[in-house]
Amino acid sequence: MLGLVQDRPLLISSLIEYASLYHGDVEIVSRSVEGPIHRTNYREVNQRAKKLAQALGRLGVQPGERIGTLAWNGYRHVEIYFGVSGMGCVCHTINPRLFPEQIAYIVNHAEDSYILVDLTFVPLVEALADHLPNVKGFIVMTDEAHMPDSKLDRLICYETLIGAEDGDYAWPDFDENTASSLCYTSGTTGNPKGVLYSNRSTVLHSFCVCTNDGLGVCNQDSILPVVPMFHANAWGIPYAAAMSGAKMVMPGAAMDGQSIYELMEAEGVTLSAGVPTVWLMLLGYVKEKGLKFSTMTRTVIGGSAAPRSMIEAFVNDYGVNVVHAWGMTEMSPLGTTGNLLKKHQDLSEAEKIDIRLKQGRAVYGVDLKIVDDEGTELPRDGKAFGRLLVRGPWITSGYFKGEGGQVIDEDMWFDTGDVATLDPDGYMQITDRSKDVIKSGGEWISSIDVENEAVGCPGIVEAAVIAVPHPKWDERPLVIAVKEPGHSVTREDVIHHLEKTLAKWQLPDDVVFVDELPHTATGKLLKTKLRDEYQNYKLPTA
Amino acid sequence: MLGLVQDRPLLISSLIEYASLYHGDVEIVSRSVEGPIHRTNYREVNQRAKKLAQALGRLGVQPGERIGTLAWNGYRHVEIYFGVSGMGCVCHTINPRLFPEQIAYIVNHAEDSYILVDLTFVPLVEALADHLPNVKGFIVMTDEAHMPDSKLDRLICYETLIGAEDGDYAWPDFDENTASSLCYTSGTTGNPKGVLYSNRSTVLHSFCVCTNDGLGVCNQDSILPVVPMFHANAWGIPYAAAMSGAKMVMPGAAMDGQSIYELMEAEGVTLSAGVPTVWLMLLGYVKEKGLKFSTMTRTVIGGSAAPRSMIEAFVNDYGVNVVHAWGMTEMSPLGTTGNLLKKHQDLSEAEKIDIRLKQGRAVYGVDLKIVDDEGTELPRDGKAFGRLLVRGPWITSGYFKGEGGQVIDEDMWFDTGDVATLDPDGYMQITDRSKDVIKSGGEWISSIDVENEAVGCPGIVEAAVIAVPHPKWDERPLVIAVKEPGHSVTREDVIHHLEKTLAKWQLPDDVVFVDELPHTATGKLLKTKLRDEYQNYKLPTA
Ligand SMILES: Nc1ncnc2c1ncn2[C@@H]1O[C@H](COP(=O)(O)OP(=O)(O)OP(=O)(O)O)[C@@H](O)[C@H]1O
Ligand SMILES: Nc1ncnc2c1ncn2[C@@H]1O[C@H](COP(=O)(O)OP(=O)(O)OP(=O)(O)O)[C@@H](O)[C@H]1O
Ligand SMILES: [Mg+2]
Ligand SMILES: [Mg+2]
Known part of the structure; x- marks a missing residue:
């Protein structure tokens, strides 16, 4: 027997209409x-x-057509999110930091008919245009006065285009399962693959983001998503902000510490979200200038593990609550959040940081389990670690156009590619990516564990740990680190620092210093690149 | 084109499994x-x-079967909510305060196969059993030691029944539109009619309750729902509490001020929800004893309009934030909540109370509009008032077994039977029920407005205002009021008090004092009863 409830579809247009x-x-x-x-x-x-x-x-754009965007976080991008999905088309956010060939591949793979482009990226599409024969037009997100001089004949001015319309338009009603947006994964572990969200999944995910155990977005908030709108829909924040009526503060192209800080202070930002790299820059700036945050009460750190020192700085030095979050493009992206429970209120500050260091508990809607190599579920004891599988109504059932083949098992479980533990309260901790784990003589060493400890070493601002081939142990860890400018920290200092917390067999065999580490477009360490570079590195122990 | 997202159903069982x-x-x-x-x-x-x-x-219970409950708010009732809906059956919460004939009518109408009964209501079912031939068993919610002596042969002991099982059971997967629970309306304006919720509507409604602009239920909360579980599923709190992991504090049969207060203090209650009548009792007790609330930060008042004096007492005297909420059984029930916006933060306390006095803004998911008698939408100017229509994914599409016929129009709008204004910020204010409005010489007088002012008169604890026939004006208002024990307030005092805020033509033609006003099972003024009683009342002006 079915309930007698109105069959109203969950549509993205209803979010902006509500707001x-x-x-x-x-x-x-x-x-x-x-x-x-x-x-x-x-x-x-x-x-x-x-x-x-x-x-x-x-x-002439028809429902279901893919409309690309190459744009920063800004109000026109927000209009495009709602306009394109609201009319029944698919908003395909393209990561402009990918290699040009990758961008061309993605645009053609998605079959974008139009691409909306921020001024910044006009040179990029000029260079690519010949490889994008099926794109009917590049809509430049500016007004006539700012239209660039360009040889490209397919350029359209956004303001002129929409200025010709009267806005007398009612959002259409359609099946809530209609595709709404398309986002390719970051390309950290391989080629980007397309994740195709639906109106339903987006609205359900927004509900989650608005609950306290999601990100608690509400109308008292002023939110600054540093995480780009071309990365997993800025973690769903534009949708959730509309659902709850929160003020949005969009940083555009300026992600440096000073720009972000000034915007936060000027606009009374209460909540922010981004990857650790961005927070490193911000904290660096704030520390250098001896500043503090006058309105920000909490910040979401995700995309990569938040190092302890970063959480401590926010919580202890600046009184900003940290919500450590884990997710994936394939998960819309929210999977877990590291909010503390009521029973934790009497713990010491250090114990609270211990909990915040974990990636958190599954939000309602996401089923999590860890399994061994045979697929047998492992205990939630905080010790056993295994492949992390997920399931839920905002998790992908397969990549666009079937890339990668069948990605969910018969019970709909999706393999995240992450390795994790789950504790009795449900706190999940990523120990590593299955591809990044260092397999040393039958034991697994978590590259992330070593990285987290390494960045705690005075003088180290960032560190990557990768597996390097070793004749005796198969693989051994190598630390590749960036020094604080002017600091004289040495290889021995780092190893000495690591000895305090790591077991002997987990200690890196070597430390090399570099000026910069390679990152993906979303600020993650690009370990595939490092592994390529250091594949022939000769460890002193080898 | 459809999205590529897992087709996971929104099921009530997932709420308790998550918790x-x-x-x-x-x-x-x-x-x-x-x-x-x-x-x-x-x-x-x-x-x-x-x-x-x-x-x-x-x-032998089959999916879709209705299982009745006659029970207070307590843990076994919570188990029944999840157990019955989780297995694919319909949890039919019966209001035990209805007249016995009404209960028999409802049980037979719903075709309940089993009824779960709190000890309190065993005498009730004993008296009714002969009229309930199709009920296969009455499951008494207690253990063997407390089983009553009864002649009824269909009695089953709850603890014995479930004690025989091993709990090795996986919640089944099924269509999210499957009916989950059944609740008959309060019977304020006529015969109760059945509203049949689905798993989907219940989960979506729970998301809403967990957002800040819903009731903001979260895992830091200890929630005491005074609103009964047999009234619109205790406003969805048991589901939302499970979704968010909030502690629940269940008052059982004891709703008096002292019992509620003691439970609140003993269990660190942070959030509570109930109808104004209950809060009158609580505030009366707290005032009399000179107490304060040591943990409660907010309380939800709904079901009837919260009078200004009540909101002022909570906010100003006790520092408890009031969330004025409006809803209906037909709406799961949440429709609007009266949370303040960020832009209100600098208003004076009195101005804030003015806003809290309104029933609030629609929660995301609920579409609201007001229309005139021809169905034309009226402006959102805070002045125009008209019939309030609603639409959304947790709103009824029709009563159980088609009672009342077609209740939504071609665009799915449902007529609430309420008359309201909407202001430019979206705050809705109920001016009256269409059936309660006093039609005086072509003008409408809101019975609720007059009531709200009347209870502000010193010495008056409760007041009802009804229309009484009048030879010249068709109808004129009569105040029927309850005095504070020992207070000597007079008819003239009340009218004098009302003159301060009401226009002359809105003033009641008379005031009568009674010891008690009739209420529905949910604590609302039963004006149908008052209208019957006073239909021949001779006004001094007539
Ligand atoms: N809080 C976190 N701590 C540790 N790792 C995280 C965290 N949040 C996200 N991640 C990592 O990021 C991954 C998801 O990132 P994303 O979807 O942006 O693409 P990617 O996995 O980096 O790229 P690709 O899938 O193309 O290789 C997760 O699988 C996880 O490994
Ligand atoms: N905050 C509020 N202020 C004023 N009225 C309210 C408020 N909340 C609810 N109501 C009234 O309660 C009604 C919904 O109550 P409920 O569904 O319990 O049954 P009922 O309408 O009282 O009974 P019946 O529909 O059987 O006559 C609303 O339509 C509205 O008139
Ligand atoms: Mg990935
Ligand atoms: Mg009603």
């Missing part, structure tokens, strides 16, 4: 690509998103 | 019907809910 009606004058503040700070609000964003839908319709 | 895994030792504390305070936790509730599902299965 427009109930939080119409709440601001979206952007550092624009053209230069100045730009202010708009949900009412205007909804209006302009509708104009965009009308304009794309007039260009 | 059990991630908040297993969070407590559910109940004032038991047998006497003592009882403590259990989510892990045990999940276990016992599974045993109940096994036991009902063994009794």
Whole structure:
């Protein structure tokens, strides 16, 4: 017997429509690509998103078509999110930091019919245009006054395009399972593959983000997502902000510590979200200048493990609560969050940091389990570690166009490629990626564990640990580290520091210093690149 | 094109399974019907809910069958919520305060095959049993030691029944639209009609309750729902508490001020929810004894309009934030909540109360509009008032077995039977029920407005305002009021008090004092009864 409840679809358009009606004058503040700070609000964003839908319709765009974006976090990108998905098309956010060939591959793979481009990326599409024969037009996200001089004949001006419409448009109703957006994975472990979200999955995920054990986004917040909108939909924040009526503060292209800090202070930012690399820059700046955060109460750190020193700095030095979060493009992306439980309130600060260091408990909606190589479920004892499998209504069932083949098992479990432990309270801790783990004489050494300890060593600002071939042990760890400018920390200092917490067999066989570590577009260590570079590295122990 | 996302159903069983895994030792504390305070936790509730599902299965209960409950708020009732819906059956919560004939009508209408009964209600079912020939068994929610002496041959002991099972049971997977629970409306304006919720609607509603603009239920909370589990599923709190891992404190049969207060203090209650009548009793007790609330930070008042004096008492005298909420059984029930916006933070306390007095803004998921008698949408200007229509994925599409016929229009709008205004920020204010409005010479007088002002008069504890026939004006308002014990307030005092805020033509033509006002099972003024009683009342002005 079925319930007698209205069969109303969960649609992305209802998020912006809601924000427009109930939080119409709440601001979206952007550092624009053209230069100045730009202010708009949900009412205007909804209006302009509708104009965009009308304009794309007039260009002949049909439901289901993929519309690409090459853009920073800004209000026009927000309009595109809602306009494109709202009209029943697929908003395909392209990561502009990928190699040009990869971008061309992705655009052609997705069959984007139009691409919306921030001014910054016009040279990029000019260079690529010949490889993108099926793209009917590049819509430059600016007004006529700022349109670039370009030889490209397929350029369209965004403001002129939408300016021709009247905004008298009602968002259409359709199946909530309709595809809404497309995002390719970061390419940390291999070639990016497309994850195709639906209206339903996006709305459900937004609910999750708005709950306290998600990210607790609410209308009292002013949110600055440093995480780019081309990376897993900025962790779903634009949707959740609209659902809850939170103010959004968009950093545009300027991710350096000073720019982010100034925007936070100017716009009363209460909540922020980004990868550790970004927080390193911000904390570095704040420390150097002796500043503090006057409105920020919490920050979400995810995408890579948050090092202890970073959590300590935020919590202890600046009074900013840290929500350590884990997720994947394939998961919309939220999987776990590291909020403390009520029973933790009397723990010491250090014990609380211990808990925050874990990636957190599954949010409601996400099923998690760890299994051994045979697929047998392992105990939730905080010790056993195994392949982490996930399941839920905002988790991918397969990549776009079937890339990678069948990716879920008969019970719908998806293998994350991460290795983790689960403790009795459900706190999950990533010990490593299955591809990054260092297999030393039958034992597994977590590259992440060693990295976390290494960045705690005075004078080290960032460190990567990779497996290097070893004649006796198969693989042994190598630390590749970046020094604080002017610091004289040595190989021995690092190893000495690591001896305090690591077992002897986990200690790296060597430490090399570099000026910079390679990162993915989302700020993660690109260990595939490091492994390539150091594949013939001769360890002193070898 | 559809998204590539896992097709996982939203099931009620996943709520308790989640709570059990991630908040297993969070407590559910109940004032038991047998006497003592009882403590259990989510892990045990999940276990016992599974045993109940096994036991009902063994009794031959099939998916879709309606299983009735006649029970207070307590842990066994929580187990039944999850066990019955989790196995694919329909948990039919029966309001024990209805007239016995109404209960018999409802049970037979729902075709309940088993009814789970708290000890309190055994005499009730004994009296009714002959009229309930199709009920196969009455499962008494107690253990063998407390089983009553009864002539009824269909009695089953709950603890014995579930004690025979091993709990080795996996919640089944099924369509998320499967009916999960059945609740008849309060019967304030007519005969109760059945609202049939689904697993999907319940989970979506729970998400809403867990967002900050819903009720903000989270794992830091200890929640005491005074609103009964037989009234619109205790406003969805048991589900939302499981979703978020909040502690639940269940008052059982004791709703008096002292019992509630003591439980709140003993169990660190942070959040509570109930109808104004209950809060009147609580505030009366707290005031009399000169007490304060040491942990409660917010309380939800709904079901009827919260009077200004009540909101002021909570906010100003006790520092308890008030969330004024409006909803209906037909809406699962949450429709609007009166949370303040960020832009309100600098208002004076009195201005903030003005906003809290409204029923609040629609939660995301609920579409609201007001229309005139022709169905034309009225402006959101805070002045125009009209019939309030609603739409959304947790709103009924029709009553059980088609009672009342077609209740939604072609665009799915459901007429709430309430009359309301909507202001530019989206705050809705109920001016009256369409049936309660006083039609005086072509003008409408809101019975609720007059009531709200009347209870602000010193010496008045409760007041009802109804329409009484009048030869010249068609209808004129009559105040029927209850005095504070020992207070000598007069008819003239009340009218004098009302003159300060009401227009002359809105003033009541008379005031009568009574010892008690009639209420529905959920504590609402039963104006149908008052109208019957006073239909021949001769107004001094007539
Ligand atoms: N808090 C965290 N701690 C540790 N690792 C994390 C955390 N959050 C995310 N990750 C890592 O990031 C991965 C998800 O990242 P994303 O989806 O951006 O692409 P990617 O996995 O880096 O790239 P690709 O899948 O193309 O190799 C997770 O599988 C996990 O390994
Ligand atoms: N905060 C509130 N302020 C004013 N009225 C409220 C509020 N909350 C609920 N109500 C009233 O309660 C009604 C919903 O109550 P419920 O579903 O329990 O049954 P009922 O309407 O009282 O009974 P019936 O529908 O059987 O006549 C709403 O339609 C509204 O009139
Ligand atoms: Mg990945
Ligand atoms: Mg009603």
